[in-house]
Amino acid sequence: MTTAPTPCPDGWFAVAFSSDLRPGQVRRSRIAGDEVVVYRTRSGLVRVTAPHCPHLGAHLGRGGRVVGEQLVCPFHGFSFDTDGTCVATGYGTRPPKASLRLRHSHEANGFVFVWQHHAGLPPQWDLPRLPHDYPHxxxxxxxxxxxxxxxxxxxxxxxxxxxxxxxxxxxxxxxxxxxxxxxxxxxxxxxxxxxxxxxxxxxxxxxxxxxxxxxxxxxxxxxxxxxxxxxxxxxxxxxxxxxxxxxxxxxxxxxxxxxxxxxxxxxxxxxxxxxxxxxxxxxxxxxxxxxxxxxxxxxxxxxxxxxxxxxxxxxTRQFHPVHPTDPVHPTDPAHPTDPINPVHPGARP
Ligand code: FES
Ligand SMILES: [Fe+2]
Missing domain, CATH: 3.90.380.10 (Naphthalene 1,2-dioxygenase Alpha Subunit; Chain A, domain 1)
Known part of the structure; x- marks a missing residue:
């Protein structure tokens, strides 16, 4: 049995610096071969989503824009709230039951992190928040x-x-x-x-x-x-x-x-x-x-x-759980369910 590490381990991985995202900014990034769209709402919340709109598949990182707390698709103007729900169409009609595929994200210490897990489990642990005691x-x-x-x-x-x-x-x-x-x-x-x-x-x-x-x-x-x-x-x-x-x-x-x-x-x-x-x-x-x-x-x-x-x-083997004898990383009781992205209003670097 090989013990070589797998290419994309489990854990929190950064997809942007906090300073990459001013309020209202939308950016593209990549993790484990997947493209993601990272954006900051006007109030300062960061969200990370799979890139394609659930309506007809436009790329939200190519022309998508933030209006208030919502991400608006460039193709037909459908809007998505901070929990991913489609809340408006571009025609003023009733929105379909649709949602962005949000990734678990966490902004801390000047980075935007995304949770990555080979089996799609929600976050199993938290990252620290370090004190800001350096002036530069x-x-x-x-x-x-x-x-x-x-x-x-x-x-x-x-x-x-x-x-x-x-x-x-x-x-x-x-x-x-x-x-x-x-x-x-x-x-x-x-x-x-x-x-x-x-x-x-x-x-x-x-x-x-x-x-x-x-x-x-x-x-x-x-x-x-x-x-x-x-x-x-x-x-x-x-x-x-x-x-x-x-x-x-x-x-x-x-x-x-x-x-x-x-x-x-x-x-x-x-x-x-x-x-x-x-x-x-x-x-x-x-x-x-x-x-x-x-x-x-x-x-x-x-x-x-x-x-x-x-x-x-x-x-490090716990982060590469594809070997037959490896247990999947145990669930932390502090995270019994799938929390929507931890929200840190206005968090800045
Ligand atoms: S593809 Fe996004 S609104 Fe139509
Ligand atoms: Fe070194």
């Missing part, structure tokens, strides 16, 4: 050939830190810990900067929420810098990966970003984030260069110095 955030997107397991496995693959990223003396601060769809790892190491090999000690904490969302917190005590990278990966089509990233950093006092005068915090945080972003992009492009050409080795020949790759793979 930069965003990047990378699209490449890869698999959604690659970025996460890369982060526990401590052996490559020195070879690819010039992080020496990397070692885990604790074992790779898991709790259902969540996992955590903390690593300490010395980042070598500049041509003269100056090193700076850092602690990096990874928190994984399925395969689609990772929070990476970095602390550099000597420079009193704290940084946060939010990575949201999606499989637009099998074999391709889209990685949306939000990068923040700030000076810190202890465990939280410093709270000085607002304008000064903003200025420093913006300057820091602009300085950190190119370094992050350099690092991620080095990884992508490897992922693009690598293959999946089912039985890797691991050695001392590798990170907790076996534990990582054991944890």
């Amino acid at each position: 955030t930069a965003q990047t997107t990378h699209c490449f050939r890869g698999h959604p397991d690659d970025p996460g496995e890369n982060s526990v693959d401590i052996g490559h830190f020195a070879h690819i990223h010039r992080i020496t003396d990397a070692r885990p601060l604790h074992t790779f810990t898991t709790d259902r769809h969540r996992a955590q790892l903390a690593v300490t190491g010395r980042k070598i900067l500049g041509p003269y090999g100056h090193g700076i000690d850092a602690v990096i904490r990874y928190e994984y929420w399925g395969l689609g969302f990772t929070v990476i917190d970095t602390h550099i005590p000597r420079l009193r810098i704290r940084g946060r990278v939010l990575n949201a990966v999606t499989v637009p089509i099998p074999g391709q990966l889209q990685m949306r990233t939000r990068i923040s950093s700030a000076l810190t006092t202890g465990s939280t970003p410093a709270k000085g005068p607002l304008w000064l915090d903003r200025l420093l945080a913006t300057a820091l984030t602009h300085a950190v972003r190119p370094q992050y992009v350099r690092d991620i492009r080095q990884d992508i260069g490897i992922w693009h050409h690598k293959t999946y080795v089912e039985r890797p020949r691991l050695a001392e110095g590798d990170g907790p790759i076996t534990a990582w793979r054991r944890w």
Whole structure:
């Protein structure tokens, strides 16, 4: 029996940045080979729907528009409410019993996520809402050939830190810990900067929420810098990966970003984030260069110095439930039924 991961795992995956969608905007995106239409109503609600109108099949992402809280089809002007119901025709006649095929969506932390499940089960767990304690955030997107397991496995693959990223003396601060769809790892190491090999000690904490969302917190005590990278990966089509990233950093006092005068915090945080972003992009492009050409080795020949790759793979198998012995991910009692999209009025990045 193969244990190779499936192309489109289960979980929450981002289809847009929140900032991609101003009120009234309609966009197209892709997940697991399916096109979806993502839109924001005038009051700020986000909805994600299958792209074709149930009337006569027009594409809602090609000319569809938001009027108030409704999405209006470009073909005959039928309107759809936020629960997907058709509430008006373009002729002023009684609307048919019809509905959009809404996807479960959730806007959090500057992303719009969609729930993806191979058997069509409703969301089995929630994503966190992180506090907004960074005054400035930069965003990047990378699209490449890869698999959604690659970025996460890369982060526990401590052996490559020195070879690819010039992080020496990397070692885990604790074992790779898991709790259902969540996992955590903390690593300490010395980042070598500049041509003269100056090193700076850092602690990096990874928190994984399925395969689609990772929070990476970095602390550099000597420079009193704290940084946060939010990575949201999606499989637009099998074999391709889209990685949306939000990068923040700030000076810190202890465990939280410093709270000085607002304008000064903003200025420093913006300057820091602009300085950190190119370094992050350099690092991620080095990884992508490897992922693009690598293959999946089912039985890797691991050695001392590798990170907790076996534990990582054991944890990720729950998101690839096609193997005969795998249970379908158990239903969370907090989600006994199929909630309409969690609604977060006016949620903004
Ligand atoms: S196809 Fe959408 S209103 Fe007719
Ligand atoms: Fe890497």
